[in-house]
Amino acid sequence: MNPANALNLDEDTLHKEARAWVSRLKTSSLTPRQARELRRWCGRSPAHASAFAHAREQWDALPQDRGEWLREAKLTKARGHQPLRRALLGGLLLGGGLYMVVKPPLQLWPSLADLRADYRTGAGEQRRVQLLDHVWLDMNTRSRLNVSDDTHLGRIVALLDGEVEVRQAERSAVVCTVFAGGGSIQTFNGRTNIRYLQGKTQVTCLSGSAQVDFGGQGYRLGAGEQLVYGRHAISSVQTVAAEDFPSWRQGRLAFHEQPLSQVLAELNRYWAGHLILKDASLGSILVNLSVNLDNLPEALDVLQALYGLDVMRFPGGIALLSRA
Template identity: 30%
Template sequence: MDRSVGQRYDKERIEAEAAEWVIRLGGEPLLPEERQSFEGWCGQSAAHVRALEFARQTWSDLAALRHAPGPLAADIASASLPQRPYQPAPAAITKLRSSFWRYGAVAAICLTAVVSAGSFWFGNPATLIASDYHTTPGEQRRVDLPDGSVVELSTGSAIALHFNDTERRVTLIEGTAYFTVASMGPTEKRPFVVEGGNGTATALGTQFAVERLADAVQVSVAEHDVRVALSDNAGGARQVVLSPGQSVRYSLAAGLGRISSQDVEQATAWRRGRLIFDQVPLAEVVSELNRYRRGRIVIAGSTLASRKVSGVFRIDDLDNALQTIASELGLRSASAPPLVTVIY
């Protein structure tokens, strides 16, 4: 991989994350765990701090609108801008009632996110280079593998093949994939293994899904059994065998989680052009919608992020889905097409 490509993507990702933090800092006061997450993000590198300061300065520069607000004059009132990243925002901004905040927030995040437009539209360039098959935002794809197995890639997903004489290994680089595996038999002796993060899922049957989440990997089984295994920090190994209707999550930090029941048809509704949510926090819903849309949805405020969402939405009409969700929760949104939509 060209090192400069990876570095450029990292810079764009950090700038987009910085813009989101500025928006969140301008909303309701962060919860303790969110404050810890923010401080951890800032402490990752000097580049993170520089990106945050750039995003804050961009927002602050918009304060000039207060001196020549034009038709927004009646709505600006006494709203002020956040001055320091570690201080709670004033009440006027917390309430998010002024049009100045709305347009200022959208403009601030857009000015930073425009640098990342290529990634929004075409995906992570580093991932594209590393993968054998991938999908762009909003795209789904069926891949027929050399052994007769089939992989269905959800939006924004990527896999790399590592078939040899001893195993059929597929690495899920990002996103979600549904596997229908050609079983072992007289002519096929190699096990089928899906690698994701710090673990593997080995097919003992035919159909299962693997999803790379923000901080974990989830395996869900539709037919027959799947063995999920990982290595812990001490170098040992842990594994479980999943039956149909079961799932498990694992991560480097938390290890192998408990087996839970999973409605696989609901979890893989994307294969039928639907997304189904049942009392799911808005933050998780937005994260999923962002995978299917060209552009980014940002939530202003931790309280809003925890609001629960239920519904069935068509993947080919997610703009309407977003409007429906906002309406049902009594929220509003402001957009700067095609890059950013802010929910507040």
């Protein structure tokens, strides 16, 4: 459909409809007919597709606004839309010159926001980006970022989602600033791991030092120190033992006394498919697990053998975990 059709909706109405689609997608159920309706809506114009991608980001970043979105969605439903939720949308959508790539069940997509990013990684993919002389970014799985330049701040990285390790040569005078969530991080002469997921940012200085600015305050991290901030709060600086450093750069994942629900959530970031916990009560089981990234299926074998879980495997990388 011609992109000019977007002009039939004013901007406020467009974004309200996008929020309604996202809130239904997150909270209800989706039929094949409704999936086609959503694809048609996103394909009406670049403005529609962009509004939907932006609304999905806002849902994750602003959980306090979800109640109002749900009330808006009920009004939209009364005007003729049906409830929606995360589910299967097969294929590739072409609309208004933009492509929307759709993933298998329960991993909705590398969204239009992913496709617009300067750099991105898919499930299980890692990538190195050289920002400047002696400054590199190692991107972890399912991450996306933009890069720009500023007269005062130098090279700027906007971490939109995911995890990166900033690597800077010793005695380098280059300044690199990473924006993640509501804060900024500058790294100096070493390695700093920055993880931004679901509105929470975790900064771990592995070597050298890092400067974190958040809420008008500055926090200096030395090697082996970490802090976490969200939209309105920041933790104190904590010391992290070497065995608790992020381990993905060493090609493995390590979990120490972590709830099974968190373990599966992390595995799903790397998994080409989806791991589903059938019985939510099992999510509180504390798990100790170390697995190589090049042999992730081994994690299911360990969970099955040591924690009394039954694992049913399906095509497309889908696995259902339940009580044995």
